[in-house]
Amino acid sequence: MRGQENEAGTDLARVKFEPDDIEVFVPKGTTIAKAAFAAGCGVEMPCGGMGTCGKCRVHAVGKLSELDSSEKRLLSAEALAEGMRLACRAKIEGDAVVEVPVASRSIVQKILSGGITRDVHVAPAxxxxxxxxxxxxxxxxxxxxxxxxxxxxxxxxxxxxxxxxxxxxxxxxxxxxxxxxxxxxxxxxxxxxxGNTARHNYGVAFDIGSTTIAGYLIDVNTGHELEVASVMNPQMAYGDDLVSRINFAMTEPRGLGMLRDSLLDALNRVVRQLVENQGVDQNSVYEVTIVGNTCMTHIFLGLDITTLGVSPYVPTMCGQMTLRGEEAGLEVNSGARVHVLPNVAGFVGSDLVGVVLSVLREDDKRTRLAVDVGTNGEMALQHNGRLYACSAAAGPAFEGARITYGMRGSVGAID
Amino acid sequence: MRGQENEAGTDLARVKFEPDDIEVFVPKGTTIAKAAFAAGCGVEMPCGGMGTCGKCRVHAVGKLSELDSSEKRLLSAEALAEGMRLACRAKIEGDAVVEVPVASRSIVQKILSGGITRDVHVAPAxxxxxxxxxxxxxxxxxxxxxxxxxxxxxxxxxxxxxxxxxxxxxxxxxxxxxxxxxxxxxxxxxxxxxGNTARHNYGVAFDIGSTTIAGYLIDVNTGHELEVASVMNPQMAYGDDLVSRINFAMTEPRGLGMLRDSLLDALNRVVRQLVENQGVDQNSVYEVTIVGNTCMTHIFLGLDITTLGVSPYVPTMCGQMTLRGEEAGLEVNSGARVHVLPNVAGFVGSDLVGVVLSVLREDDKRTRLAVDVGTNGEMALQHNGRLYACSAAAGPAFEGARITYGMRGSVGAID
CATH class of the missing domain: 3.10.20.880 (Ubiquitin-like (UB roll))
Structure with a gap:
C-alpha cells in the first residue's frame, strides 16, 4: 500500500508516521490505530481499542476528528495542549502526520513460530x-x-x-x-x-492470518527452516475482522484491489526480511506455499470475496491454485511456483488444511482433534477414518476486539 | 505498427498515406513502397521494385531522398513538376505524406487459399x-x-x-x-x-509467410471453412527477406519488438476482416493455430531471432508452444488457446509441418514429395517410412525480388 497514489474521486487520506517516515493511504474515517497497523508501526492498545485504558496516546497534526468523550476523560489538559490524541479514538479525516512516542509503541507480537517438530522426508518439488x-x-x-x-x-x-x-x-x-x-x-x-548455483535453492512458506502474517524461509535442498519473520496484516486498516473487510470490498469499487495491494506489500516486506537476514538472493526463491483462511487466499489471488459476505457464504473456489511468482506479484524468482493450498469451505480455509497435513495422518486410527486458534478459530476432528471441520470467530475472546476483556498476544498477556 | 509513437532517439519517420488516411512509422531510409506495404496500401511494382518499369508512381511531399537516375529517366518533366516519385526508389528521410493514385495501386494479390479438399474427422479441441x-x-x-x-x-x-x-x-x-x-x-x-451459446464456436488458422499472411475462419463445431482473408506482411518495411529482418533485429535495440508489433497488427487486421465478414463476435474465437517459418513463429512469440542470423543458424526452440489469446496479443477470446506448431530446424518451419500433417500420411508407403513454395521454398520427401526436409530461398525467382525477371502473384502474372 505504501507509495499508492491518492487519486481524485476516492476518499483516501495520506498519513505520515514519524519517526519511521512511513506514508500510507487509508480511507477517511479510519482510526489512527488502524492506519498505524497499515504502516507497520503499531500502537500499544491493552484495552483492545475500546477507549478505556488511554495507553495509545500519539502526537497528531492534520485533519482529524473532534475529541471524543474517552479522549477528554483520559488525556490531561497538558497532553491535549501538546496535541496528544488517543490512536484508537481519533479518526483520520484528511492528510495528517502522526508521531508515535516510544511509550505507546506496541512491542512486536509474539507469534508462535516454533514448537515441536518431527522428521519429514525431503523430496523437493x-x-x-x-x-x-x-x-x-x-x-x-x-x-x-x-x-x-x-x-x-x-x-x-x-x-x-x-x-x-x-x-x-x-x-x-x-x-x-x-x-x-x-x-x-x-x-x-x-x-x-x-554457472553452478545448485546449492542455492530456497522456498518461502506463508501463513496469512487476519491479524498476523508469518513467513518461513526454507532451504529446499535440506528441508531446514532458516528464518522466521512476521508482520501485522495491514488490512487491519480496512476492518479488524473478515466481515468488515468483505464489506469494504463490497462498498468501495477499488476495495478488493486495495486489500490485495496491502497484502502483497506485507508479504513482500516479509520476503525481504527473510532473505536479507540470511544473505539470500530473492531470485533464488523458486517456490512459495501459501495457507490462510478462505477470504485471505481469495484476496491474495484477486478473487471475488463479495459472495463470502452474504448467506450462504460461498467462496469462488476451493481447489488448489498454482501461479508464477510474477503473476502472483511476489518479489521472488519471476518463474517461481506459488502454490495456494486448497480451502474446505467459505470459512474453513487452507490454514486448517495445512494443520491437517502436518499433524493428522491417514494411517492413524486414533480419534484426534486439531485446533487452530487465530482471529478465526478452526478445528478438525479425525474419527473413524473421517475428518470433520468447523470454524467460529475466536479472536475477540482472546484479543479483546470489541469486547471488554482479553488482549493481543503481546507483552503482558501472560506474565 | 499503426499508432506507434515516434520516440526521441530512434530513427523513425511518420508517413501518412492518402486517401486511406493511414499513418505508419518506418525507419528512415525505407522506400515509399515498403512503407506502403507496412500501411497495408500496396503499390503496383511489376518489375519487383528494380526501378525499371516506372509503374509505381506516387505523389509525395515531405522529407524524401534526392531524385535518383531511374526516376529522372522514367518520370516526365510534367510528372516531376507535380511532385511525382517512384515508390520503389524514393526513400523516406523524415515525416512525409504520400498519395497513391488509383493507377499505381496494387490489386490485392491472389494467394492460393482454396484447392483440393479431403474429408477429415472433426474432433474439436x-x-x-x-x-x-x-x-x-x-x-x-x-x-x-x-x-x-x-x-x-x-x-x-x-x-x-x-x-x-x-x-x-x-x-x-x-x-x-x-x-x-x-x-x-x-x-x-x-x-x-x-445462456446457451454452444452454437458459436470458432477458430482461426494462420499461415504467416514472409510476404503474405493468410487467415482462415473455421466453424469448429462443423469443421467448415467460413472465410479467408489475407494481407501483406507489414514487416516488408524492415526488409523483403528474412535475413534483412534478422539484421534489423540485431542492429536496432527495439527491433524485435517492432517486428512483433507490426506482425500482431497485421494478424489482428485479418481477424477483424474474418469475423466482420461473417458477423461473428471476436470473443467467440477460442482457438488459433499458427504456422510459419521458424523466424516468423519466433517473432510472433517474441523469441530471440539473432541466433538465426549467424552460423550455425540455430533457433531458440523447435517445440510446439501454446499460450492464451491475451498473452499472445491477439484480438480473440482472452482465454483462447493459441497453438504455434513446432518447427523442424532454423530454416524448416511449422508451415512445412502443417503441409506434412495435411497431405502426407504415416500409413502411406508410396514415395511422395510435398513442395511449399513461398518466399522461402520448402520440401518434404516421404520415402521408405522416413521424412526428409530442406529449404532454399525461392521467392526471388518467382517474385522478381532483387533479380530482373519474375513478379509477384498478382494481376498480369498469368493471363
Whole structure:
C-alpha cells in the first residue's frame, strides 16, 4: 500500500508516521490505530481499542476528528495542549502526520513460530541441475532449448518451457558458455542461471492470518527452516475482522484491489526480511506455499470475496491454485511456483488444511482433534477414518476486539 | 505498427498515406513502397521494385531522398513538376505524406487459399457445453467453481481453472442465473458465457509467410471453412527477406519488438476482416493455430531471432508452444488457446509441418514429395517410412525480388 497514489474521486487520506517516515493511504474515517497497523508501526492498545485504558496516546497534526468523550476523560489538559490524541479514538479525516512516542509503541507480537517438530522426508518439488551443454555447430543445429532439454533428459526430466523463459534462454546460455544450472519444477524449466548455483535453492512458506502474517524461509535442498519473520496484516486498516473487510470490498469499487495491494506489500516486506537476514538472493526463491483462511487466499489471488459476505457464504473456489511468482506479484524468482493450498469451505480455509497435513495422518486410527486458534478459530476432528471441520470467530475472546476483556498476544498477556 | 509513437532517439519517420488516411512509422531510409506495404496500401511494382518499369508512381511531399537516375529517366518533366516519385526508389528521410493514385495501386494479390479438399474427422479441441447449475443455498455451500465443475463432470470433464477466469466467474454465474455455457479446452475452462451459446464456436488458422499472411475462419463445431482473408506482411518495411529482418533485429535495440508489433497488427487486421465478414463476435474465437517459418513463429512469440542470423543458424526452440489469446496479443477470446506448431530446424518451419500433417500420411508407403513454395521454398520427401526436409530461398525467382525477371502473384502474372 505504501507509495499508492491518492487519486481524485476516492476518499483516501495520506498519513505520515514519524519517526519511521512511513506514508500510507487509508480511507477517511479510519482510526489512527488502524492506519498505524497499515504502516507497520503499531500502537500499544491493552484495552483492545475500546477507549478505556488511554495507553495509545500519539502526537497528531492534520485533519482529524473532534475529541471524543474517552479522549477528554483520559488525556490531561497538558497532553491535549501538546496535541496528544488517543490512536484508537481519533479518526483520520484528511492528510495528517502522526508521531508515535516510544511509550505507546506496541512491542512486536509474539507469534508462535516454533514448537515441536518431527522428521519429514525431503523430496523437493524444485530441483536445480547443473549441466554443461555442447555448443551449436553446423553439425549440431539443434535449438537452444532442445540442447538444454537433451542435457536434462539424463536426469529423467522431460523438459518443458514457457514463453517468458524461452525469450531469455539464448542470451543466458551464450553468456554462460553453455555451463548453466536449470531450475526445474514438475518438468517445467522455471529458471536458468549461469554457472553452478545448485546449492542455492530456497522456498518461502506463508501463513496469512487476519491479524498476523508469518513467513518461513526454507532451504529446499535440506528441508531446514532458516528464518522466521512476521508482520501485522495491514488490512487491519480496512476492518479488524473478515466481515468488515468483505464489506469494504463490497462498498468501495477499488476495495478488493486495495486489500490485495496491502497484502502483497506485507508479504513482500516479509520476503525481504527473510532473505536479507540470511544473505539470500530473492531470485533464488523458486517456490512459495501459501495457507490462510478462505477470504485471505481469495484476496491474495484477486478473487471475488463479495459472495463470502452474504448467506450462504460461498467462496469462488476451493481447489488448489498454482501461479508464477510474477503473476502472483511476489518479489521472488519471476518463474517461481506459488502454490495456494486448497480451502474446505467459505470459512474453513487452507490454514486448517495445512494443520491437517502436518499433524493428522491417514494411517492413524486414533480419534484426534486439531485446533487452530487465530482471529478465526478452526478445528478438525479425525474419527473413524473421517475428518470433520468447523470454524467460529475466536479472536475477540482472546484479543479483546470489541469486547471488554482479553488482549493481543503481546507483552503482558501472560506474565 | 499503426499508432506507434515516434520516440526521441530512434530513427523513425511518420508517413501518412492518402486517401486511406493511414499513418505508419518506418525507419528512415525505407522506400515509399515498403512503407506502403507496412500501411497495408500496396503499390503496383511489376518489375519487383528494380526501378525499371516506372509503374509505381506516387505523389509525395515531405522529407524524401534526392531524385535518383531511374526516376529522372522514367518520370516526365510534367510528372516531376507535380511532385511525382517512384515508390520503389524514393526513400523516406523524415515525416512525409504520400498519395497513391488509383493507377499505381496494387490489386490485392491472389494467394492460393482454396484447392483440393479431403474429408477429415472433426474432433474439436474446444468444446462448448451448456449447463444449468443448482444455485447456492445453506444446504449447498460449494464454491462457485466447484458448482460448475460438478456440472461439467457429467460430460466427463475434470474441470480446471486459471486465475483470470476464476476472477470473473462469480459475477458471470450470478448475472446469468447459473445458466451458462462453459468453453472447455483439454479440461481447462477458458471462458464462461451467459445462456446457451454452444452454437458459436470458432477458430482461426494462420499461415504467416514472409510476404503474405493468410487467415482462415473455421466453424469448429462443423469443421467448415467460413472465410479467408489475407494481407501483406507489414514487416516488408524492415526488409523483403528474412535475413534483412534478422539484421534489423540485431542492429536496432527495439527491433524485435517492432517486428512483433507490426506482425500482431497485421494478424489482428485479418481477424477483424474474418469475423466482420461473417458477423461473428471476436470473443467467440477460442482457438488459433499458427504456422510459419521458424523466424516468423519466433517473432510472433517474441523469441530471440539473432541466433538465426549467424552460423550455425540455430533457433531458440523447435517445440510446439501454446499460450492464451491475451498473452499472445491477439484480438480473440482472452482465454483462447493459441497453438504455434513446432518447427523442424532454423530454416524448416511449422508451415512445412502443417503441409506434412495435411497431405502426407504415416500409413502411406508410396514415395511422395510435398513442395511449399513461398518466399522461402520448402520440401518434404516421404520415402521408405522416413521424412526428409530442406529449404532454399525461392521467392526471388518467382517474385522478381532483387533479380530482373519474375513478379509477384498478382494481376498480369498469368493471363
Amino acid at each position: 524444485v530441483q536445480k541441475i547443473y549441466v554443461e551443454l555442447p555448443k551449436p555447430t553446423l553439425a549440431d543445429e539443434r535449438g537452444e532449448f532442445e540442447r538444454l532439454a537433451a542435457g536434462l533428459m539424463m536426469y529423467d526430466i522431460e523438459a518443458q518451457i514457457g514463453v517468458p523463459m524461452a525469450r531469455d534462454l539464448p542470451k543466458i546460455l551464450r553468456a554462460a558458455d553453455y555451463k548453466v544450472t536449470a531450475v526445474v519444477s514438475e518438468d517445467w524449466v522455471i529458471a536458468v542461471e549461469p | 474446444v468444446q462448448k457445453i451448456y449447463v444449468e447449475l443448482p444455485k447456492p443455498t445453506l444446504a449447498d455451500e460449494r464454491g462457485e467453481f466447484e458448482r460448475l465443475a460438478a456440472g461439467l463432470m457429467m460430460y466427463d470433464i475434470e474441470a480446471q481453472i486459471g486465475v483470470p477466469m476464476a476472477r470473473d466467474l462469480p459475477k458471470i454465474l450470478r448475472a446469468a442465473d447459473y445458466k451458462v455455457t462453459a468453453v472447455v479446452s483439454e479440461d481447462w475452462v477458458i471462458a464462461v458465457e451467459p
